[in-house]
Amino acid sequence: MAKETRLEALHRALTEKAGQPVLFGDLVRAVWGDTPPSSPLPALRTLVRRLRQSVDDEIVTDASGYRLVVRLPGPSQLPADLPDFVGRREELAALSSSDERVLAITGPPGIGKTALAVRLAHRIRDRFPDGQLHVDLRGFATGPTVTTTQAVGRFLRALGVPPPEVPPGLDEQVELYRSKLRGRKVLVLLDNATGLSPLVPDVEGCAAIVTSRNELPGQTGLGVLTDGEADVLLDRMKIGGSPDDRAELVRLCAHLPLALRIAGAQLADRHLPDYLADLRGDDRLDALEIEGDAAVRAAFALSYQALPDDARRLFGLLSVHPGADFGPASAAVLGETSTEEGARLLGVLARAGLVQQSGERFALHDLIRLFASEQAGTDGPPALRRLLSFYLATASNAAGVVSPGLTRLDPIPLEVEGREFATADEAGAWLDGKRGTLVAAVQVAPHPFAHRLTDAMRGYLNYAGHRPELGVALESGLASARAAGDRPGQAAMHNGFGHLHWVLGAYPKALESYGEALELTESPVVRATLFNNLGLVRRDLGDLDGALADMEEARRTVPEESALHANVLMNLGTIHGARAELRQAVAHLTKALRRHEEAGAWVRAAVCHENIAVAHIELGEYDEARPHLESAMAGYERYGMADSNKPNLLANLADVADQAGEHDQARAFATEGLELARRFGDVRVEVEALIRLGEAREAAELADRIDYPVGRRKALLEIAVHDRALAAEVLADVRASGDRLLEAKAVLALALASGDHGLALEALELARAREQGVVVRRAEEFLAGSAAPAAPSAQPPANGGSTSS
Template structure:
């Protein structure tokens, strides 16, 4: 058989039982039949490695075989097709038959660039079976544009990259974006771009449609509609009248699709001659300096004049909304309306052609938003404050549920109370749906809203890996606080920025921001929070003495702040754990458990019991550990948190108790959940538990996870003296005290050296690692006596 045929046979065998493990032996027979190679498993591994590079489906290694996970459908982000689109057939034909990798559509505002791009995208979408990506970059909008980092983050997430795995550097993001597109056929629609950016894939098989008011290479420039196209649009909208009246309407609307659509909506219940009389007035000549705006302004003015007073009032206020779209609840907060009135008035504006509906969301065209801003009047600032109050209050309440241990700024007096949530799922759902709008809101918000909204969002953004958005909101919040001389706000933003750098692995930078924040902090609560965070950074740097010093200071400062106090005690437990001071670690986790139960904090209770369970496993107290881990699992589910690493701990526990099949089940569940959540570190741990050390080492190296790499190498080192020596040096250099005894045992097994084993035994006993002690004693008991077992007389 050729390599290609073997790969195809392997792929078929895996797909036949997609989602289920297929035994190694069954796969060998499916590929080679009765002519299996001399070393079938290494040959199968090589073939699987080649297959992984050639197919998009994921191939997961299980303990006894391989399992194929069919790749999920690609992204489908195109806006809905336009039912009343007419004309542009020459442009559509040319663009849809073009072989260019970039289809650029340019022209003045209101000429129909977006409508043509959406129609084109739907016409050619079948050529791109791997999905379609879309972003409105808002390059010419009144509000903040969508930054390149934000757009890249959105696209990477849509392509299956978990937020936590989006790299921090722009070059790395671009490389990952293109690698995800390589070998796929994906259509990318970039609306309202100012230039051809790295969002254009530049990858064979992918095409970008780009709209812009600026000139672009290879562009298709749009002129206004021809007479027959404009007439067809009027026909589609049901605009009746004499040929002369219709021709005059087209002329007065400057042949612009946007102006014609607004006029058509306005004519639904009016006679064309009356409308033309108004359109001929001097008001039509009150033009902006943008080409074609006179026609749009005239159509807008007449539609606006015909609105009921309350709809006209709302229309002006909508211009202050900072996002690309808004919903009924946003509108109610913005205009101080009931939900029912907001919905009713939005329907009026949609009917007038001034607002577009996109399912549950509503959109203002950039030009219409600009015109609306002229009608907002003195209440515009009050309306923005009401909306920001609603967003800040709602985001703060969501943060209290999702990240209760996070120290928030003292909230200012807010004009709108905000939405409340009954569950963590509801809170996260609102933040997920509003993320882009909230990030835009922070960038345009005056003080103190920018600072407080950024503070409310930072825990959610941090925990879910939205690094580009986190960077944007913290920078805006910090600038706002500094310009206003708000020391408390500046402290909070420095704290958030330190946390961002910590998550990015820039430990020295993180400590710099924390130190600056400590100098500004005025309250024990804030100082304790900062010292606790700095202690964790020092823990991760291996500075355990510094970590304990900071955390002990934080503990003293936090005694009158229960949520922070629980968190600090938990953090102390983790530091003692990595120092292999297991009894001290267990004592801290027990204390945190009691405190969290006293203050009704289920998430912290779960975290404390998880830490206690892990410490008890290391101490060899397996039966005591089990109820803690099971309770932690239930607790995390109660608060809606996904914790795949807990399943690894349960796998370790059941394996230590000799229940290998149950351990394998836990590890498989862990691997699946870690793949769903994108937690690659936990994927490494699950692969180790499943016995697939080679892929675990490769994955750990790929994500720069040295602890996982060392744990995977422990098994490989047992038969490789050179690797065992190197691993022991690595463990000692890193200060990983918990792994030292295991590394010594691996070296003893690789070299059959009882002296190394006794060193491992002494180390494990000193650190009370009962499980390692038992393993070393079993190894020593199996060694032959010295001198072949003879005795002298």
């Protein structure tokens, strides 16, 4: 038997404890036994890097080791196959044997394109063991279509990409989508497309089935069913009658599968000749034989007329529902009835063939939705307002639990009460399940619902990482508010765009959006919110004087007893910290912490704990910093926010461990922080983690790309201790920017690079005046001759979480 390679030994050691962290030391022993290399951790990291490239499973860096996460089976999103599918033998055989990457099926509505596509997908799914993706693009529906951005976002999540890691730009999303498909065999079913799009995977080993009413390259065009195929379909549906009556039914339904299925649902308890007499209609027979749509409409009409009054009313009202599917609760709101009655009526419609049922969810075929909309009449708009009232009320209630503390528009009177939620998990689950429907609702909602729904959802969509959907909702909400001349609504949407740009590192765009919001609002609370948000962006840009002015303006504007005032105090503390006014920072943060704890705002209290720890790290008070970091983590975990806040926290834990001499632990913290920052799309923290890992040049380049000057200066200071000219350049830049927290570090970096004791004395004096304990110690060591010039400069900790409003 061949000897086990080191790579195989590492994989085995991780696999034996899959899902659990395996200590660095245990892995070193498993790979090298009693003869480890001289630098075991770097060697282990190199081996882990190779293993990540050779296996599908994910290998995660934990604080003290590595953890193997078994890759789950690929997505399986195909709709259920029709049990009574008939015909299309030639088309199915040709498509099944094709090796083309795009299998296009085209034809008029009701012809059976989706049925054939689903049957084909199930037939060939074994060729695609890595999964099957599906989306109904609703390209010909009366409501909003599914955009490419929305669809590719759903696909990325199905392929294992966490929502915050989905990039904001469509080009980047498509590239990530294709990169996730490379090396895999995945089938993609795109139903009701208007044409070929980037959703078609141009990737070796993958294929797409596309249905459309429009002509497509290489298409398989469908015609109506033959007499024989239609006859078989009637048999499958257990439709009796004489051959002549059955032949007439096929003719009156224009040989269309959809019309025949609707007719079949009606004939379950009716006599065929009676049904034919109703369907025949002397004045319509010629039209029915010529136009398929008319045949379908005739079948719809008979099914509709056979319904009881309450089911007929609900059927028409369902046409206004904006999402792809709906459940009994939504039906009840539309029909002004109970959820139980809504479920009963949906069952009636499903048995009549007018509603498609899949588990507890229901949907309307595009043609049936169009027919239903004609029946809604003047009851349609009021029903839509009831539904939007329900969604807005429920989304507001859920958002209040999931993302409390955000400044939102004042509530308006609503016709329907919303659901209440006892826990954040319950509220988040509702938002997760309704996300697609809510975004679709924003796109069709009349004023004032579009921007108000967006305002209610924006915190959830942002913090959960659903940023493409947030962009779609903000665009629609802003357009609706503008058309109505609603200035507060426009301001709210610009505020939402500002937060989105800030999180994505697009600082100039964030300033622009917040500035536009300021011009549109006269509300003192909203103005205070916007000055708070502007201050945070200016802080990250290094404009500390501007940041302080904005935050002080926010503090003057907002009432002292409000939750927003405590939030402003907290953010003001981070700005004083960045200005090297550390004791003042701790005082503001401690006061804000007390206010948040009194109000039960535990998430914001956790943010305060983290920022107090940051100030103590800078002061060189590591024993004081550690318990605050632990309290912050406990607070985040308590409310399910640990993952999104953990990257920044790990960067600060790395600083504490490093200064305590726990260098391996510090590197482990920084490595995990980097991986999580990339997963959640937190580019600012990615820069911070790269600096702590010694990847200063990469960090500087990334900071440049996102226009994060503070991060760029921090990174360049790491390099500058080896380069006197660069050190002088960075010092000049730091002083020009007014960055007081970095000034002593920059002076010390130049002293280290040049060996200049006079500069070291200057750095020491600056650091003592500002109580920057780390720099004081480093400067004293240099002056005592114990520090080598090549040693890295002390870096300021990463700012703790900040809260925009």
